[in-house]
Amino acid sequence: MPELAKAYEPSPVEEKLYAAWLDSNCYHASPESTKPAYSIVIPPPNVTGVLTMGHVLNNTIQDILCRKARLDGHEVLWLPGTDHAGLATQTAVEKALRKPDELPPRVREVLESLDHVWDRTQNKPKLALNRHNIGREALLKLIWAWTKDRGGIIIQQLKKLGCSCDWERERFTMDPAYHQAVQEAFVNLYHKGYIYRGNRMVNWCPASLTAISDEEVISTPQKGKLFTMRYEVQERPGVFLEIATTRPETLMGDTAVAVNPRDPRYQSYIGQHVLRPFPPASIPIVADEHVDFEFGTGVLKVTPAHDKADFEIGQRHNLPIIDVLTPDGKINCPAVPELHGLDRFEARKKSVEMLQALELLVKEEPYDNNVGFSERGQVPIEPRLSEQWFLDYRKMLGGTMIEEALKAVREQVIRFYPERWEKVYNHWLENIQDWCLSRQVFWGHRIPVWYRNGQTKAQRESPGAEWIQDEDSMDTWASSWLWAYATMDEPTRKKFYPTNALVTGPDIIFLWVARMIIAGLEFNPAQSAADPGSRNYLEANRAFKDVYFTGLIRDKQGRKMSKSLGNSPDPLALISKFGADGIRFGLMRIAPQGQDIRFDEKQVEEGRNFCNKLWNACRFRTMHGEIDPLADPSQHKLSPFAEHILQTLDAVITKIDAGFKNYEFSLIASTLYEFVWDDLCARYLETAKADFQNPDSPTRAGTLATFDYVLNKVLRLLHPYTPFLTEELWLELGFSKETIQFQPWPTVSHFTFSNAGPQLARDLYATVDTSRRLRGEFLIALNKKVAFKLKTPHPITNDELSVLSSLINAESLELVSEAPAKTPMLFSPLGDLYLPLDGLIDLAQEKIRLEKEILKAQTDLDREQKKISNEKMCANAPAEKVLEWKQLAQEAQEKLTNLQSQLSQL
């Protein structure tokens, strides 16, 4: 038996084992396997990203599920990969290009090969390195080089965490096969008539110069100002209408003012005109229900080009649309030279000054409102009219998509954990808006639509030389919504689709989760012949059976983790300090279902300590002889402590099985923590020392066998959470020569023993809770009248024998003189106990203890008697409850009497 190190050192073990696992190719999922399938697709991280605590949480959970499924005998596919993350990656690369000298060598090399932007003689760029100067083709080359350079990082980091992905199947959303699937999906939707190109109001990001979808707009409260200005009524010289606005800089684009037709203040003005000050124009006063007459003055300036609601009013009243902003958010209005070319926020100040000068500004008051921000550009979005591609969700699946998508979740064909996210999902689907699919971004899947002389064709390949492809690319989510099946080839899909679980954060429930469900229903990847409205169809084409929503990881103060706050710990540093198992276990222990987590390094430290505790329990075991991998406690005479831990282990297995069914990961972790720390180490191990050190003990073999049996199961139970530690111990202790990863999941044992042994152990543990005190104290706790026999190597006086007898409240205590043991042993009909005599020495201490006990017993008794004497209470409580109280009262009474008699004998 090898001597284990005094403390568990994770790093070398992790390195060694992970390499061995990869060598054995054990994570490769075979479609030909006859084992039942279990599959998960990873939520693909950004290809250029690095591991965050969020990834650690998310991927630990997936790894736990996959490892558990392997122990359950499944053929497991955990499919890894990365997302090209269109705009995000393009923005990152463009930013990096501003400092060409700091570029990674491979990217720099590509840059230097671009003759149109790189001056080789001077070794510097000829032009500013932005996407317009570089051009589509060259920028894509640079981004490809960038992704090749950075793309492997996060994958390597996931391996450090111990993730058991099928790395041979790593996918990237820009892989040729995946690209083809994305294009096919678009073309398919186009030909079904679900996709259209339209000139509509979109959310425009003036920093990234692209449209973004509603889901990517983040509304943020801003301290702004509400300006009230006045326009003169043309038909009534000298009469002014007061108008409230937060955006005076757009007034050049006003083509009407609107009032509510039911507003008595303004009814007589409807149909008349007001004079817009600059550029001067007469614009009509229209009546529109949209106007809230509580807000401001009840008069709304209508700027159809720069506000969604105003655009709709404009449509209703046939108003002209005057665009006064450039795509990058500057004023475009040569008629007003003071403002022309100014940034929109500078123009706001300037236009207020101009209104003031014309005496048209009535007042200016502070006003908090919510402003939509672009997630990527970190600037307020600008509603803007532009030509984009849209998907009309409502037409999908022959018009029944929304209904079916709701049904799938409502009828739990797809189950959400925790369930409450169903409401959020339902609400989104019920109020769904068309999806703006196109992006003015180079990096991504280009829209597969071609134009020639006013003709339009949607197909994957160019129809011919004169045809020109649409310039735009698709929203990155219009590629990742196919991730659950487009990552699989035909045989793989047959075996592993639908996937079993999706583990992700609720922040992308609309962006990704709901859309994956929709894609599954629409594209029928299972090639189901069933009617799309049928349950069979839903079951065959659900992207996943269960969705587990993790919480967000926050810092200790409850703030989101972010780079700018610098409150995001580096998971790799934590792994090297505390071990992958430490971070995994520590995090899982405090990550209840769907609750946000306040993260603190202490938790990881606890995880590490736990690993070390188990390590040392095993180390202790190895000091007492060879492990028997087939140990069967039922073949041996068992101490009460052995019987107790066997019984407890069964309860633990039952609890963990239920936990896995309900995705209660922190419950499972706590259960294992308590079992290992308290039951195994603090109690069983301490009591087992007696047997281990005493060759004469009749229960020694049973105690050893039980230890081996328990460890054997515990290692397997823990393996999903702490794969490295458990594998190392499994192999080192010699439970098997084979990896632990495919061993069967432990089941509840079928041992039968009378409850007396475990009960005796429980009594002892309850009174004398933890380890070392047991030596002297558990005797006191023995309150049962039993006939004991004592073997002891030490000389023992009759007085001592009688004190001992009274302490343990023995019916009788007989000293067995023949063949004295090497250590004292106490034999009882309930089990044999190791008996160090140290405990007898300090009787004074025991006396204090007894007094405490008596106090507690007295309170117990009082409480139970109070319950029993409450007639109303007894009349209404269930009969068995009342019986229980009486029993408890009786026991408390007995205990009290016992303790008192013990005290008097001390």
Added chain:
RNA sequence: GCAGCCUUAGCUCAGUGGUAGAGCAUUACCUUGACACGGUAGGGGCCACAGGUUCGAACCCUGUAGGCUGCACCA
């Protein structure tokens, strides 16, 4: 405005009708023979507040307050 979640020890959180729990922190003691990444003993709580249901509420119901999140509005 609508919806969801949260409020329990100094901190981070479990608990879900029947005696208030864990880890960390803290106090005292212990180099001890698996483990100082350890052990023993302690201190620390009107379970946010107010009503209600119940023999009994941290737990169920209603309301209030505070915090967080999402959606809508956002002139």
